[in-house]
Amino acid sequence: MGTAMTDALWAQLQSRVYEVQQQQDLQTAPSRGVFLRAYWGALAWEQVARLQQLRAVLEAEDAGERLYFVQAIDKPTGDAALSSAQVSAALQHLNMTKTGYLIGMCPLFLGMEVRISRILPEPLLTRELPCIVRRMELHPKEPPTPPGAACVVLQYQPLGVLVEVADSDYGQFQVPGDDVPKGHFYVRPVFNKQSAWVFEVAPKQKLRLVRKQVPLAPQRVLTHFGLQGITARSGLVAFLNQPPWMKDGDYGLALYVMLSRATKLSDLWLIGVPERPYFEGFLHEHNKTLVDRMSLFERLSVQNEQAAEKYIQKLLWRGNAYVNRTLGVSGTGQAKRRRLTGKTAVA
Known part of the structure; x- marks a missing residue:
């Protein structure tokens, strides 16, 4: 939600847009069974x-x-x-x-x-x-x-x-x-x-x-609030229309919550998808306080990882296979972590 999308990724997202008038209605088979196994979410x-x-x-x-x-x-x-x-x-x-x-x-x-x-x-x-x-x-x-x-x-x-x-x-x-x-x-x-x-x-x-x-x-x-703790493994029909009373900053965050419930793009059916800029720098532009807070936690995470690494070295745990597996350490001894910005960094 903070970096530019490639044309290929945007095309893939657009392929998940469900137009009821152009495709099968929610009440018809075989789409009906798929939709009734999925979660339905709206804002x-x-x-x-x-x-x-x-x-x-x-x-x-x-x-x-x-x-x-x-x-x-x-x-x-x-x-x-x-x-x-x-x-x-x-x-x-x-x-x-x-x-x-x-x-x-x-x-x-x-x-x-x-x-x-x-x-x-x-x-x-x-x-x-x-x-x-x-x-x-x-x-x-x-x-x-x-x-x-x-x-x-x-x-x-x-x-x-x-x-x-x-x-x-x-x-x-x-x-x-x-x-x-x-x-x-x-x-x-x-x-x-x-x-x-x-x-x-x-x-x-x-x-x-x-x-x-x-x-x-x-x-x-x-609602997107109710979906926050749920992994929609059976799919998600997401109604993404922005309510007239919802602020832009909240809408950007709500989009992230909704889209992150499914485990893969093919499990999403999207209705009311906004324009491309909403998926790129929109959250940074309209909810700077949240983005700054996320960046703070990223910095704290880096500091905590560095402190933990020092203790691991002191305790001679680096050669322990279970510890390496838990920390996600690669064969070269480097630990990778996923940052909130979506980028992968090497600690």
């Missing part, structure tokens, strides 16, 4: 919230399962009441970071890959934990589901959703009191009483609401 909740619902519909259709929509319950913290129209508008609020990480309309189907959207009181059930929906305990008052219905908007929140944690290490754990197999947990609706969210019911008129909802969300549709 704004205005995109992510809609992609969450779209992906859930496509996945349920592929799985041949009925899709259920769980409606959140929003209540004002004071004496005010919400009208029907305001309740509907609150359900459509897009930014989950503003609503205590509880989604307005939570899509669920049996076998769906989900993630826990907020920290829960049960041990080990942490935010972003990947799970699979195994069973839904519907409310006793829930009306019968129409036969053959592809999707159902539940009238009552379910008593709980039984999920299996995707991580095999959880197979040894079981919550006391829940008669379920090991590695399975009941996720029940929760209130975000400690983090009431602000809802604008009219221009210059706001209410603080508490929300009750099942703390689950689609697993593979995230």
Whole structure:
């Protein structure tokens, strides 16, 4: 993100641009299966919230399962009441970071890959934990589901959703009191009483609401913030359009975060790609503070490596094969390191 790109590299990047109108639509085969295995990422909740619902519909259709929509319950913290129209508008609020990480309309189907959207009181059930929906305990008052219905908007929140944690290490754990197999947990609706969210019911008129909802969300549709700790080995569909409210300096960094999630260029499908200068000196021009900070850490890294090398020589570790392997030392005795600028330097 800081050096000039070759024409060949720019051409390769352009080859990953996906034009929906010119190629197969996201809903058609065979592209559909590839896209549904990949992560989807965007820079704004205005995109992510809609992609969450779209992906859930496509996945349920592929799985041949009925899709259920769980409606959140929003209540004002004071004496005010919400009208029907305001309740509907609150359900459509897009930014989950503003609503205590509880989604307005939570899509669920049996076998769906989900993630826990907020920290829960049960041990080990942490935010972003990947799970699979195994069973839904519907409310006793829930009306019968129409036969053959592809999707159902539940009238009552379910008593709980039984999920299996995707991580095999959880197979040894079981919550006391829940008669379920090991590695399975009941996720029940929760209130975000400690983090009431602000809802604008009219221009210059706001209410603080508490929300009750099942703390689950689609697993593979995230903002660039949510993608930061993820390696998208199954690919990434990246929506790179710059939101109108995002500053240029933040946009340059967001581009880097998004593009660095995939392990290789062929695993990227890019939508809304900006012009070539955005990938060259853009970050240096618009986020100088960050670039200076990166340069500082590079200098500190060099100093620390030099200090460590002195101790290695004193301890006579240079002839140890394990130490050399750990340090990445070449056959000539030179250690190579990757710098944040993307250049390879010899220590």
